[in-house]
Amino acid sequence: MNRDLYIDFAKGLATLSIIFIHTAFWSGQFYIPAEVRVFSLVFDVALFYALSGITSGAYIEKTLYRLLKLQITYMIFVTFLFFLDYFFKVFGLSFFSMEWLQSFYSTFGSKYSTTSISTYPQWENLGNWYLHQYTNADTFPVVMGSFWYLKVYYILTVFGVLILRFFPKHINWFIGLCIALTLLFNIFPEYYPTGQVGYVAFYLAVFLTGHKMRGKKIPTKAIPVLYGLVGAALIWMFWYYGGDIFYKINKNKFPPKVPYIIWALFSLTTLFVLYNRLKITKENFITYIGKNAIFFYFAQGISSSLVYFLVVPLKENMPWWLLMVIIYGINIILAFIISAGLKKADTSGWNILEFLRKKTAS
Numbered sequence: 001m002n003r004d005l006y007i008d009f010a011k012g013l014a015t016l017s018i019i020f021i022h023t024a025f026w027s028g029q030f031y032i033p034a035e036v037r038v039f040s041l042v043f044d045v046a047l048f049y050a051l052s053g054i055t056s057g058a059y060i061e062k063t064l065y066r067l068l069k070l071q072i073t074y075m076i077f078v079t080f081l082f083f084l085d086y087f088f089k090v091f092g093l094s095f096f097s098m099e100w101l102q103s104f105y106s107t108f109g110s111k112y113s114t115t116s117i118s119t120y121p122q123w124e125n126l127g128n129w130y131l132h133q134y135t136n137a138d139t140f141p142v143v144m145g146s147f148w149y150l151k152v153y154y155i156l157t158v159f160g161v162l163i164l165r166f167f168p169k170h171i172n173w174f175i176g177l178c179i180a181l182t183l184l185f186n187i188f189p190e191y192y193p194t195g196q197v198g199y200v201a202f203y204l205a206v207f208l209t210g211h212k213m214r215g216k217k218i219p220t221k222a223i224p225v226l227y228g229l230v231g232a233a234l235i236w237m238f239w240y241y242g243g244d245i246f247y248k249i250n251k252n253k254f255p256p257k258v259p260y261i262i263w264a265l266f267s268l269t270t271l272f273v274l275y276n277r278l279k280i281t282k283e284n285f286i287t288y289i290g291k292n293a294i295f296f297y298f299a300q301g302i303s304s305s306l307v308y309f310l311v312v313p314l315k316e317n318m319p320w321w322l323l324m325v326i327i328y329g330i331n332i333i334l335a336f337i338i339s340a341g342l343k344k345a346d347t348s349g350w351n352i353l354e355f356l357r358k359k360t361a362s
């Protein structure tokens with residue numbers, strides 16, 4: 001069966017969009033206008049859950065094995081991150097002048113103050129990361145700020161495959177249940193559960209909808225109707241919540257509330273409209289990113305943290321839009337380089353595990 005390059009292409013574009021979002025909302029929060037940062041959320045993380053739904057099946061063993069491999073890859077990555085963070089603290093604090101670092105950390109928030117950074121290995125952080133408790137990595141704050149996605153992905157993938165395996169004829173019912181729960185949590189916010197329950201209710205609906213779209217093509221006549229409904233939902237949102245809601249989209253993302261959900265409808269509709277309509281016939285730079293999306297997702301957390309060091313000296317010396325273009329381009333290049341290194345580190349980690357397995361089995 002030929003690989004659907006549209007899926008890789010969509011994943012690649014979604015990954016590039018995530019890199020731009022983290023460029024805008026982290027290092028860009030001090031120089032990029034709020035309007036630009038909000039518009040960066042048009043193509044957001046919901047696309048990954050929809051694409052996962054399109055590519056997922058009802059094979060429990062295969063899915064659990066894939067999740068196990070992802071967990072091991074994740075543990076290899078955070079182990080590498082742990083020592084990278086530690087060595088940067090030890091050698092970085094001596095390499096940079098204390099005055100420069102104090103200026104850097106004071107610019108981007110007191111939580112990154114040099115006085116709060118320990119130069120001793122905090123092994124409990126590594127254990128917490130293994131168990132998906134994302135305590136901050138001082139030198140690379142964007143990494144742990146990105147990982148909420150991974151925990152939700154694990155949870156909804158398990159729920160999703162169980163539904164696909166045991167209730168294949170009732171998927172619409174489960175989509176309806178997820179939508180009803182999401183509405184319930186929004187209508188009665190006092191009942192909105194803490195943790196990841198609220199996230200899963202919405203994103204599981206996206207995941208299952210993606211699976212329902214698998215192999216299908218939205219009729220041409222339905223396209224203007226769908227975009228009309230999206231436009232009507234946006235008009236209602238601004239009418240009901242007021243114009244200020246535009247600037248609060250990101251606050252409504254954690255956990256996903258009605259304004260953010262409506263904001264995400266455009267990208268999800270576009271993804272499904274182009275599915276089985278836009279034909280990608282040759283591999284390219286974007287499909288390469290899509291094929292290696294998990295390594296780019298890990299890498300962008302590091303690269304989006306590193307560009308902080310470029311923003312500090314440059315943000316006063318050029319127009320914001322030019323700096324944004326430069327930083328975004330550098331972020332992509334860094335993510336590409338780091339992802340290649342992470343892929344090799346992952347391969348080496350698996351080879352070490354295989355070596356240990358053979359030694360202990362003999």
